[in-house]
Amino acid sequence: MNPTHLTGPILVLGSGLLGASIGLGLRAHGIDVVVSDPSPSAQAVAVDIGAGRALDAAQDLSPELVVVAAPPDVTASVVAGALQRYPSAVVVDIASVKVAVATELAEILGPDRQGMLERYVGTHPMAGREKSGPVAALGELFNSMPWVLCPSDVSSKHAVKVAHALAIDLNAVVFRFTPDEHDAAVALVSHLPQVMSSLVASRLQETPPHALSLAGNGLRDVTRIAASDPALWVQILGANAPKLLEIMQDVRADLDRLINTLRAPTAPGARLDLAQLMAEGNAGQTRIPGKHGGPAQQYTWLTVLVDDKPGQIARLLTEIGHIGVNVEDLRMDHSAGLQVGMVEISVLPSKRARLVEDLTERGWKVIL
């Protein structure tokens, strides 16, 4: 589909992080944006930071598009209200689950207003942050992030085109899934890791500090998203419960096998069971695509030792820049104690040999 652009006015219902960020991004194109939020203060902040003008109840508004950026729990009812209040507008929501919203929406509209659904498209911009609220808003928040369009069978071509234009105008990368495909996908790539990360982290509540002093990057990486906001995730997990349930039952089957193996670690086949658990993890992990949606494992890693002083990593990356190699990704090793760190750098395999040679010549200690 050839992306067109929005002309406005655009009404954004809900001025939290995402709603305000959408407003900021569209305003950057000079599009007329109207923001509204049940919380007067949230709306005031959104207007102050330039996410749009306040909705004036007295004034008549005929928006090209209504973006429902409300919490998942109330999304369906806000969408239903918008479809009725603005009979010529396309309405999209941005909730991170789609089947539950569509089902509830159909119920709210009832049999005699199903026709309105041709103006509705469910969408999901995958650009969350730890921070929330309009203060954290950013017009560039959706830059290069996936934005999933989940039109229903009755969504009109025009409605899909407008939803598509919204994602394009915010520089997002557009994907198109059915609502069911979307919910199955996010259950696996988003909700499963969130739940497992929380399950690992909750084991640390009673851990003696001296044990935690041995924590390394493995534990830190696995538990990072365990810091996510409970209020939001309760709604997400609840709304996608059926899809997540299937996956967690599969996880429990694997976990039960592991527990039985750990009960008799010297029994025949125990080693094989453990090897299979690890090998299946290897197999799944290699399927995760690389940065920029490239193929998995597109890059090769190398490690460089640096002093943990200001400017050291900058010096390293400056020299890599001079060498003419692009750093695709960078990780710093968190290690206890001394002020020496390892910096892991990923580069295109074709660049690796030359980079190692040049860095070594320049006196860097490279770990192959």
Add this chain to the structure above:
Amino acid sequence: MNPTHLTGPILVLGSGLLGASIGLGLRAHGIDVVVSDPSPSAQAVAVDIGAGRALDAAQDLSPELVVVAAPPDVTASVVAGALQRYPSAVVVDIASVKVAVATELAEILGPDRQGMLERYVGTHPMAGREKSGPVAALGELFNSMPWVLCPSDVSSKHAVKVAHALAIDLNAVVFRFTPDEHDAAVALVSHLPQVMSSLVASRLQETPPHALSLAGNGLRDVTRIAASDPALWVQILGANAPKLLEIMQDVRADLDRLINTLRAPTAPGARLDLAQLMAEGNAGQTRIPGKHGGPAQQYTWLTVLVDDKPGQIARLLTEIGHIGVNVEDLRMDHSAGLQVGMVEISVLPSKRARLVEDLTERGWKVIL
């Protein structure tokens, strides 16, 4: 304890990644190191890279210390052999589980040779890498990494002093645990996240590629260590089965609660159950110590937008260096599609306000 230093000769039995790295690190101090490996090629590589001289069976050797760097499975028998072959040497092993090795060692020695155990100290340098073998060896591998000493009740003061000197000479950070404390700690901070990461990744084996195209940092972080070496982990998980079993049973209890909640997500209390899972994850996650063993959450994060071109991150970090702020940690956002990225930077809270101000002045887009 005042750290003394090793005088040598040091015999390193096993010249894989860790054994060869220990040899390299000690050689850097001019200490006489002798390396031996059942694999002639592994021993030859270790000697070639300067990890030590080859063990000469004909020549009589009276080492100050024997470091057993063999796979966990054979560690106890190699330690027993070393205690008998070198009656005046202190013997340490570096296996990542300690109770199983100590138990098996006592059995091998039998009742009339228990006295030899005063010369033995179990240790665990926590400095693994994805790569393995002597080719990947590095004398600095243990710099600033934890090295746990697990002396038994019968370990002599002298033996502990020599083991301590080994860790100090390799610039490691010394911790002292009982073998039981150690195995309980690593089960929680190392073996639990490994198993859970593998369980998540194994769910991705059958996932359609279009679903994986929605993968974000959360999934990548949680599954990174799922790429670990099955052969080694089979031995580790098997040897620490009792400790890991306790933890995995607790995980299963939480998982069962979650599964029951997901079966009836609209039942009374379901929301509360999900909120509790998330909140407990929050509580555990905040207890993980920060970089350099500092208190948890010692640093504050901010996000800066950069073009994904060579030198951009270097430019950013160079300017941060000029501003005089030390970057404690840095993460790059993996996002699909366009060539714009978010760089997350952690700094001391006291430096944050000034850094944001100065970076914004310099034209960087900082996300608060």
